[in-house]
Amino acid sequence: MDPTSRAFIENAHAGLANPVLRRALGIAGTGFPARRAEAIARLPEFEALRDEGKAIKDHTIAHLDFYLELYEKNVAAAGGTVHWARDAAEARAAVLEICRSVGAKIVTKGKSMVAEEIALNEHLEANGITPVETDLGEYIIQLRHEPPSHIIAPAIHLMKEQVTETFRASHTELDPARSITEAPQLCAEARAMLRPQFLAADVGITGANFLIAETGSSIIVTNEGNGDLTQTLPKVHIVVASLEKIVPTLEDAATLLRLLARSATGQEFSSYTTMSTGPRRPGDLDGPEQYHVVLVDNGRSAMIGGEFQEMLRCLRCAACLNHCPVYTAVGGHAYGWVYPGPMGAVLTPALIGIAEAGHLPNASTFCGRCESVCPVRIPLPKMMRHWRERQFSQRQVAPAYRIGLTYWAWVAQHPALYHALVEIKARLLGWLGGGRGRFRALPLAGGWTQFRDMPAPEGRSFHALWAERQRAKR
Amino acid sequence: MAEPARVALLVTCLVDLFRASVGMAAVKLLEDAGCIVAVPRAQTCCGQPAYNSGDKEDAKAIARQVIAVFAGYDYVVAPSGSCAGMVKIHYPEMFSDEPAMRDKAEELAARTYELVSFLVDVRGMKRVAAACAQTVTYHDSCSGLRELGVKPQPRQLLASVEGLRLAESPGAEICCGFGGTFAVKYPEISGKMASDKVADIVATGADCVLAGDLGCLLQIAGRLSRAGSPVAVRHVVEVLAGMTETLPPIGVPRGATGE
Numbered sequence: 001m002d003p004t005s006r007a008f009i010e011n012a013h014a015g016l017a018n019p020v021l022r023r024a025l026g027i028a029g030t031g032f033p034a035r036r037a038e039a040i041a042r043l044p045e046f047e048a049l050r051d052e053g054k055a056i057k058d059h060t061i062a063h064l065d066f067y068l069e070l071y072e073k074n075v076a077a078a079g080g081t082v083h084w085a086r087d088a089a090e091a092r093a094a095v096l097e098i099c100r101s102v103g104a105k106i107v108t109k110g111k112s113m114v115a116e117e118i119a120l121n122e123h124l125e126a127n128g129i130t131p132v133e134t135d136l137g138e139y140i141i142q143l144r145h146e147p148p149s150h151i152i153a154p155a156i157h158l159m160k161e162q163v164t165e166t167f168r169a170s171h172t173e174l175d176p177a178r179s180i181t182e183a184p185q186l187c188a189e190a191r192a193m194l195r196p197q198f199l200a201a202d203v204g205i206t207g208a209n210f211l212i213a214e215t216g217s218s219i220i221v222t223n224e225g226n227g228d229l230t231q232t233l234p235k236v237h238i239v240v241a242s243l244e245k246i247v248p249t250l251e252d253a254a255t256l257l258r259l260l261a262r263s264a265t266g267q268e269f270s271s272y273t274t275m276s277t278g279p280r281r282p283g284d285l286d287g288p289e290q291y292h293v294v295l296v297d298n299g300r301s302a303m304i305g306g307e308f309q310e311m312l313r314c315l316r317c318a319a320c321l322n323h324c325p326v327y328t329a330v331g332g333h334a335y336g337w338v339y340p341g342p343m344g345a346v347l348t349p350a351l352i353g354i355a356e357a358g359h360l361p362n363a364s365t366f367c368g369r370c371e372s373v374c375p376v377r378i379p380l381p382k383m384m385r386h387w388r389e390r391q392f393s394q395r396q397v398a399p400a401y402r403i404g405l406t407y408w409a410w411v412a413q414h415p416a417l418y419h420a421l422v423e424i425k426a427r428l429l430g431w432l433g434g435g436r437g438r439f440r441a442l443p444l445a446g447g448w449t450q451f452r453d454m455p456a457p458e459g460r461s462f463h464a465l466w467a468e469r470q471r472a473k474r
Numbered sequence: 475m476a477e478p479a480r481v482a483l484l485v486t487c488l489v490d491l492f493r494a495s496v497g498m499a500a501v502k503l504l505e506d507a508g509c510i511v512a513v514p515r516a517q518t519c520c521g522q523p524a525y526n527s528g529d530k531e532d533a534k535a536i537a538r539q540v541i542a543v544f545a546g547y548d549y550v551v552a553p554s555g556s557c558a559g560m561v562k563i564h565y566p567e568m569f570s571d572e573p574a575m576r577d578k579a580e581e582l583a584a585r586t587y588e589l590v591s592f593l594v595d596v597r598g599m600k601r602v603a604a605a606c607a608q609t610v611t612y613h614d615s616c617s618g619l620r621e622l623g624v625k626p627q628p629r630q631l632l633a634s635v636e637g638l639r640l641a642e643s644p645g646a647e648i649c650c651g652f653g654g655t656f657a658v659k660y661p662e663i664s665g666k667m668a669s670d671k672v673a674d675i676v677a678t679g680a681d682c683v684l685a686g687d688l689g690c691l692l693q694i695a696g697r698l699s700r701a702g703s704p705v706a707v708r709h710v711v712e713v714l715a716g717m718t719e720t721l722p723p724i725g726v727p728r729g730a731t732g733e
Contacts, residue, residue, distance in 0.1 A: 009660065009662075012660070012662065012663055013662060016662060016663070016666055325648055325649045325667050325670075326663060326667070329663055329666045329667055329670070330663055330666075362656075362659060362660075363656075363663065364653070364656065365616070365649050365651060365652065365653025365654075365656045365664075365667075366526060366616070366617075366653060366654075366656075367616040367620070367653070368616055368617070368620040368621065369616070369620070369647075369648075369649070371620075372620050382567075385525070385526060385528065387528075388526070388527060389528040389529075389530050390528070391528055392527065392528030392529050392530070393528070397527070397528070405523065405524060405527055405529055405532070406529070406532065408523065408524075409521075409524050409529065409532035409533075409535070409536060411518075412518040412519050412521070412536055412539075413518075413535055413536060413539060415515065415516045415517070415518050418518045419515075419518075422487075422490055422491050426490075426491050426492075426494075434727055434728060436727060437725050437726045437727035437728075438695075438696070438699050438725040440700075445658070447657075447658040447659075447661035448657060448658055448661060448696070450661055450662075450665070451661050451665025451668070451697070451700070452665060452668055452693065452696035452697040452699075452700045453695075453696040453697075453699045453700045453725065454692070455492065455692050455695045455696060455699075455724050455725035456725070456727075457491055457492045457493070458492065458493055458495060459728070460494055461490050461491060462489055462490045462494035462497040462498075462513075463485065463490055463515065465494050465498070466494075466497070466513050467515075
């Protein structure tokens with residue numbers, strides 16, 4: 001998808017003015033954190049597990065070449081093929097080539113953020129292949145031609161009523177008089193619509209939550225079982241995954257799985273945790289005839305050895321989104337690309353450039369709640385600050401802001417002048433605002449006073465009063 | 475109580491400009507805790523606006539000044555979790571590639587504290603001699619809470635204030651939306667976060683909201699008064715120092731006691 005991150009402020013405005021989004025995020029912003037907190041309270045070793053998870057990912061990234069090659073070897077040993085894709089175009093081309101080689105017309109898809117990142121659906125459609133999203137949330141937004149607004153709950157910006165409208169508008173072959181106002185009815189309808197697609201699909205595409213180097217396996221976690229049908233029924237299974245999904249062993253994956261579901265949805269484990277290793281073997285009752293993995297770099301390897309390397313630990317659990325007061329205010333679409341919230345504020349500039357995504361690392365109060373819940377302790381605020389440093393040093397900051405900051409910093413390094421100016425300001429603003437105790441409008445502070453009053457200073461600076469007090473004592 | 479200590483007050487730029495009374499309350503509480511308080515004149519700001527705007531060079535220059543100004547005191551104490559966190563957590567980080575400065579930054583960090591946690595954790599203060607017959611709610615400012623672990627200390631001291639009742643808000647740990655320059659760079663989002671915060675505060679039924687950081691308090695007071703709410707706003711040290719009878723709340727004019 002084409003990024004609209006440059007329009008973050010306008011996007012956010014639209015989100016704040018959208019009553020459906022307000023209701024939806026009101027529920028999400030309290031429900032996810034509460035469920036996570038309950039799940040963690042039941043696991044006393046959770047903090048130690050976070051350290052272990054961080055260590056596993058750090059070790060893997062430090063030896064990424066080794067584990068990726070080991071993984072490729074083991075995928076091949078199990079009868080599968082790894083396709084290395086340096087960028088989105090190579091990844092799209094690899095998937096398309098596999099689909100064409102089997103004459104695919106319908107492709108089912110499990111939920112995959114990296115497939116969104118490489119804009120896979122658009123590419124398949126442009127080449128005459130029909131992608132069918134099978135995750136319920138993805139299915140809904142595919143019908144609505146919308147991008148996901150959350151990395152694990154893609155349709156979180158919608159309420160039940162919008163889903164009803166969407167199904168009525170899309171499933172025109174069904175009885176218009178049917179009742180689909182309740183969630184179970186909507187689920188049943190989606191299931192009925194999807195079942196023939198699962199059976200008709202020539203290729204199934206899934207993402208991966210983990211790739212296991214020692215076995216060449218991939219793991220997906222879902223709550224709907226759609227991933228299993230996607231990867232088991234068609235003749236061909238394609239796993240699309242980014243490089244940093246790799247972990248050394250099954251045991252490492254088990255450790256990270258214990259962190260993932262609790263952090264994401266507050267579950268101890270997702271309903272389905274599915275492992276796949278190569279195509280169907282002789283004697284297997286089911287499984288695909290071909291097993292392919294498209295390993296996507298698309299900017300990740302460039303993050304190694306730099307300020308953003310730690311971002312490669314990310315498990316895509318979305319805890320940082322769910323706990324972010326900015327995300328839960330503006331919603332995921334405001335961020336203008338695939339990855340929203342704090343993890344997106346760090347990752348998106350690395351993938352599409354800081355010039356394009358410049359707002360994202362700035363739209364944070366550095367409240368630190370994201371870092372405090374991250375299962376692998378990614379220092380998200382620190383990395384957002386690194387992006388700001390890069391913008392400042394590359395002069396990608398508005399000139400007025402830059403000049404103002406430089407002037408302020410110069411004054412702050414001249415204490416006598418600084419104190420004199422603060423005393424003048426305290427007296428002036430105290431005098432002007434003293435009557436009401438606050439300002440409803442202030443020159444040069446319109447951004448502030450448009451949405452709240454500015455309390456007036458008391459009228460004297462602390463340092464001036466303190467100096468007087470010290471003189472009186474003598 | 476512990477031995478007398480020489481404490482330098484890091485006033486913070488917001489207290490200096492907006493609310494000198496918070497500084498005076500801090501001095502009183504520190505003296506009550508047996509400290510000899512100094513206010514180094516050459517201090518201005520901790521440099522956080524530059525640091526968080528990506529202007530690392532200016533932030534470092536200001537940090538060097540702060541490190542020099544506060545050398546030699548037993549402790550450096552700020553009535554702000556944000557500014558104390560800047561010195562304690564971010565100064566050492568900032569100089570990670572300059573070993574000599576890093577050592578100095580770490581030495582300063584080790585003796586720098588947020589005021590209320592200093593009183594309780596370092597000076598062993600158990601109670602204050604203050605009265606305030608109000609229901610209050612407490613907002614946990616982000617840096618104090620998540621960088622410095624300020625959470626039980628203000629509650630412990632508030633529990634000793636005569637007549638005071640604490641009504642906790644379930645959203646006490648959620649950011650108020652101030653965020654320094656965020657409040658003016660993204661005013662609409664900041665305003666929305668303030669509205670949510672204020673709704674949580676009003677729902678507690680409290681007469682007054684307290685916090686340990688003036689930035690948050692300006693944001694909350696500004697939003698409450700714009701919404702026409704009668705809930706008063708104060709820095710927690712004003713209550714702990716027993717100043718509520720004589721000092722109007724934030725955003726209430728002089729001459730009004732305003733409660």
